[in-house]
Amino acid sequence: MAAPPSTPEAGPTFAVGIEILPYQLVAVLLDSSGGKLGMRRWPIVDMETATVIDQVATATVELVGTTLGIPLPDPRITIGVQIGGPVSTKDGVVLAYANHPTDSLYAGRDYHWREPVPLADLIRRETGCPTVVENDGAAFATLEKHYGVGQETSSFAVVLVRDGVGGGIFLNNRLMTIPFEFGHIKVQPEGRWCVSGDRGCIDAYAGRRAVRAIAGEVIGAESDLESIEAAIAVCEEGDIEARQVIAAFRQAGAAVGHGIATVLSLFGLSHMVIYGLREMVDPRSGRKAAEAFAAGLNSFPSLTYPLYRSAQVITRAMDVADGAQAAGLVAVDRLIRTCN
Secondary structure, three states, X not given: OOOOOOOHHHOOOEEEEEEEEOOEEXXXXXXXXXXXXXXXXXXXXXXXXXXXXXXXXXXXHHHHHHHHOOOOOOOOEEEEEEEOOOEEOOOOEEXXXXXXXXXXXXXXXXXXXXXXXXXXXXXXXHHOOOEEEEEHHHHHXXXXXXXXXXXXXXXXXXXXXXXXXXXXXXXXXXXXXXXXXXXXXXXXXXXXXXXXXXXXXXXXXXXXXXXXXXXXXXXXXXXXXXXHHHXXXXXXXXXXXXXXXXXXXXXXXXXXXXXXXXXXXXXXXXXXXXXXXXXXXXXXXXXXXXXXXXXXXXXXXXXOOHHXXXXXXXXXXXXXXXXXXXXXXXXXXXXXXXXX
């Protein structure tokens, strides 16, 4: 049961967390302790900034209204947003945002915000609610701080395997607020081209977009692989093509393992957490693709400074509400706990 609304004098009490994804939003409502009170998903007709801002406002109004019966603006409500691009944490400006979605529903519907967007300020104006915006990797690191390995250690990193590969890092209980571009660590200097225009980086091998493309290339049927799920399914077929696609997933895991080795050697962390599609990154799923990814990933100790080779690398299946909850927790930390 939701806690009763506090008086305005008590400061903000609730946080709406919103994850911006290709052509959809996921939103959750959290109380001041981070507990989930409600969750919704909204489609977005296009990824233009004005459309996204309008839909964030609509999602916030509807979720708060239906769950709490509170009309906006209201001083008890705050908003946290996370997005898959570099963000200036100080002022909530999205410095760059582009994607080439892998979902077949959005094939050919690439988008690119070509100028910095003051997203926090624009959402604040539209809703009347205090708003923070954070990079998705940093937001997931905040989720892990509250409910994962952050309960065991003060320094750890999170890796997100999505269309591309991103990450976030806590050092001595403090979130690093500079962009942590894990996916752009080079693993093969003369390797595959990344959509960013660089060569040989982790993104070019390990993101869902890259694995799908590589799988299509090796079996000569790129047009038939409409999703990463299709590539995962090929791995179960037991023929020559399956073995070739399995090799692509092993290569993806090895690329992430190379990046993990670099981060461990730089920061001396005891834990790293990988979030991704269960059937791709978690060998407990029983899928051959995930087993191959894990086999590649497990190469990291040989590339790591010896003192840190015993670090724990944990894989987590990404739930539909995790990103929105992570964004809400950023708002809880920065806007609620600092006010109450």
